[in-house]
Amino acid sequence: MKAVRLFGKNDIRVVDMDLPAPGYGQALVKVECCGICGTDYAILNGAFSGMVDYPITMGHEWSGEVAETGPGVTHVQKGDRVAGDTCVSCGNCYACLTGNYINCKTKKNVGTTMTWDGAYAEYILFPARHLFKLPDNVDFDSGALLEPAATAMLAVVQARVGLGDNVVVHGTGPIGISAALLAKLSGAAKVMITGRKDFKLKLAKEMGVDYTVNTARQDMAGMAHDIFKGEGADAVIEASGSEMLMKDSFEIVANSARISVVSFFEKNVNLDIDTAVFKDVSILPVPGNRGMNMPALRLMASGRLNLKPLITGRCRLSDVPDVLNNLKTDNEKKIKIMIDCAI
Ligand SMILES: [Zn+2]
Ligand SMILES: [Zn+2]
Incomplete structure (x- = not known):
């Protein structure tokens, strides 16, 4: 089978591999589609190199037969x-046996760090218990979009978005836009999304998000003040990785607000913890998509x-090596690129 393998930082190649044979409890799946994710670009560029045992096959947003x-x-x-889960757990440790398998101590992440070989390939070998029909x-x-959908759903659940809430989502990537739509489905009264690319903001609006703010030229806090009539945001979903927006979120939240964080910052961020305490603001992690695949599919x-x-x-x-290498330079008009893996 053909597979796109990463042999080291910036060393990505299309190679021929033997077709793997499914062992006990495993299925061999013919991959139909696989989404290219910003995480893949980061791994290609060595962002997590200490956590990657080369060579690996990337690709964690996939569907197949x-x-x-x-x-x-x-x-x-x-x-x-x-479609497949984003991690392969051991099934036997304390975390696994208490229903918390995304925190399995010996889990392998599909196509990323501590890697289970992913779906930039014609076929993927997978434990059947981690497959979703x-x-x-x-x-x-849509099956290949399940992973960003389920991750966005956990971001909305962690932020406890409820009926009548004012919600801000930072970031117009697939997870940001999905989270904004899921916030609306959860009964938010007003959802404002922030980003720096007009075409992404326009698409978010076309898909049903109420308000858009281009932070490259508009004042985010001022816009939030106007849109929420000075009442503040009850929930913020941080999916941009912008330190400035994370900090400014403390300014725009109402008392008892929740901020869920789904993005990577790749550096230490100084946050005003005193304000969080005085305003009773919770900051909540989104470490994957715990339990959200089935609700997202429904x-x-x-x-x-x-x-x-x-x-x-x-x-x-x-085409994947070229597409990945040019992902950031060609970023103007791209949100999600889907690989057709069937040859
Ligand atoms: Zn992804
Ligand atoms: Zn385990």
């Missing part, structure tokens, strides 16, 4: 359409969550 199952597999069979009306594109199947407008480009497996 079960091609073969190993012994002991009962809940999926050949021909089932599936796609409902009939959820296509492969919402997709119900027709109430359609993230496919986020797909702004497509490519083939053989």
Whole structure:
């Protein structure tokens, strides 16, 4: 099979590999689509190099069709359409046995750090217990968008977005826009999204987000004040990785607000903890997508969550090294690039 492998920092190649054979409890899945993620770009550039055991196959946002199952597999069979989890847990440690498998001490992350080989490939080998069957009306594109959808959902859940809330989402990547839409589905009264690219803000608005703010030329705190009539934001979802926006969030929140953080900053950020204490503000982590894959799939199947407008480009497996190398320079008009992995 063809696979796109990373052999070291900035060393990415299309290679031929033997087709893996599914062992006990495993399925071999023919990959249909795989999304390219900002995390993949960061890994290519060595951002997490101490945590990556080269060579690896990247790709953690994927969907496909079960091609073969190993012994002991009962809940999926050949021909089932599936998406995969973002980590492979041991299934036996304290975290796993208390239903908290994303914090499994020996877990492998799919296509990223401490790596289980991912889906930049024609086939992926996967434990069947980490596969999610796609409902009939959820296509492969939506299936490959399940991971950002589920991560965005945990960001909304962690921020405890409730009926009537004023919500701010920082960041117009796939997770930011998905979180803004999920905040609306959770009953938020007003959702404001911030970003620096007009075309991304325009798409967010077309997909149903109420208010957009371009932080490259507009005053975020002033806009929040006007939009929320001085009442502040009850929930903030930080999906931009901007230290300035994270700091300014303390200014725009109402008392007892929640700020969930789904982005990476890749540096230490100084935060005004005193203000957080005085205003009773909670800061909550989003370490993946704990338990959110099935609810996200149900919402997709119900027709109430359609993230496919986020797909702004497509490519083939053989194009992936070029596409990834140029991801940031070509960033003007791109949100999610989907790889068609079937050759
Ligand atoms: Zn991702
Ligand atoms: Zn475990």
